[in-house]
Amino acid sequence: MTRKPSFASRHPQVIMLYEKEEDISGAANIIAEQVEEYRTIPVSKLIGEQIKEYKPSVILFAMSSVKLSIELYTKLLNSHQINYRHYSIVLCKNKESALAFRCCVKGVFDNYFVYLPLYEKFRLKMIVHNGLRLSRGDENYGGLSDDQLDMIDTNLASLIDLGSQSKRQLLDSVDSCKASMQQSTDALDNPEDGNENGHDKALVKSLAKQHIEPLLTQLELEIKDGLDLILTQLTSKHSEIKEIKQRVIDKQKEKIPSQALMSSLFEQEEAKPAKKKVLVVEDNQIYREMIVKVLQQNNYDTEQADDGLSALKMIKGNDYALILMDLYMPHLDGINTTKQLKAQNDGKDIPIVALTSNSNRELIKRWAQLGLKGYILKPSNRAEILETVKAAIDD
Incomplete structure (x- = not known):
């Protein structure tokens, strides 16, 4: 069993205040992918003291209604538990978007985002990015690095x-x-002598x-x-490609085998070590895509499945270095999928890392008896995912 990753940052610069954990899972996973100094906090009597201690730069209010978010924010301001420069965001259901918009126009909150249903995940990232930039200043906020952005053409x-x-x-x-x-x-306003004109x-x-x-x-x-x-x-890139093509054509005209030429052109790429193949089994599409993106950007070859039955079909004929698997999935859960995998592979040890929330510890203990290599708690950030994956593969 690998070292248990931390559930949340001890010194968060971004916090999300919520009532129901199941409502915020999609938005929470998106921000966890973007910001390591991040924490989700259930609202309780201690919430004011927690904010006073952390002094987060960005505060997201994800109460069950916009009205409750306004009441909570107003209470925190009037009690001076929020008495510093910050950026406030109200998360709302689609039916309350007009109310959230009015709040921002009137200056209650700095911005709003519709998180139920969740559509524009990149807009949420942009809102949080701007909030950190404005509240912390350019000198104290490094922004988003290239490896945190989607891979695009060079x-x-x-x-x-x-x-x-x-x-x-x-x-x-x-x-x-x-x-x-x-x-x-x-x-002009301060002439040196009297001859002004x-x-x-x-x-x-x-x-x-x-x-x-x-x-x-x-x-x-x-x-x-x-x-x-x-x-x-x-x-320049177009000219380079054109030159390579012309070299190949010239060599073919001279009846010289092109294999040696092509080998020299792509020798550097072939010298790269083979990528480790990882299967991600998770029914939450947003969280699954976040994990896949993190792994791909760190030289892992990835495939994905949205339930246990699909995973069982994919494993036949594939040699995965590791499987990341959710506990609760439709059709077949993580524990029973693991049992089927072991039976399908004649009892051979299958490297599996569990994906689970903090409330499923007893089930994780049962699952661990089947041969888990570790587990990742939701929501998880980039560092936690990569640390657990590397430890499991190198074990």
Whole structure:
């Protein structure tokens, strides 16, 4: 049995306050994938003291109704248990979205998100990201790293980065221009002698020539350079592929076997170690996709099933390094699926890690007798998933 991962961060920067655990599972899993300094807290008499102790930057209110969320938030503010800069988000059911929107327009909450039913998981991530950025400041918040984002085409990723860089350069240039304009205004408001009219005109012309015109020219050049760089990046890959194709054609014309050429072109890729194959068996699609994404971004080959019966069919003819399996699933639960797997494989040890909530400890103990390699508690973050998977495979 591997070391039990922590259920939640001891120093959370993001917290979700809730009444019913089953209501928040989807949204909680999405945020756990994004933020390690995160905690879900059931509302009790101690909630005010807990918030006062943690001082989270982002607070999500997931009460059973928007009305209850407003009442709880107001109580925490009036009692001064929330008395610092923070970002508040109200989670609501779709039928209450108009009420949540009104609350944000009136300035009660900073933002809202419809979490029942759950549609736009990336919008929730964006809301939390902006909340951390605004409440903690750019210097104290590192943002999202590339490995926390969905994998996309390399050229498109480079294009996005270049676009972001160009926009930042543009904004910096505009800020510099505004600062110079302010200096010009200050100078006009405070002439050095009494001959104001003549000096004003001369000063404006001097400032325009020395400050405004160079800044605008610099701005144009920076934008042009940024666009040129984007075009260069996009066309370079096309030229490289075209050159490789031409080399292959030339070799074929010379009747030289192309196998050696292709081997040299892809030698580096073939030298990579084989990926470990992991099967993820989980009926909650959001949580399953989150685990699969984490594993794929860390060089694991993954397949997925949404119930025990599907998993039994997939295991035939496949050699999995590890199986991550939920406890409660339709058709066949985790314990009985494990029993069937052992029977199907003539009693051979099958590496399995259980996926479960904190309230199923007794069932986990029964399951462990069948040969578990570890378990992951829900909600879980990236570090907990990878640590448990690595320990189970290396065992």
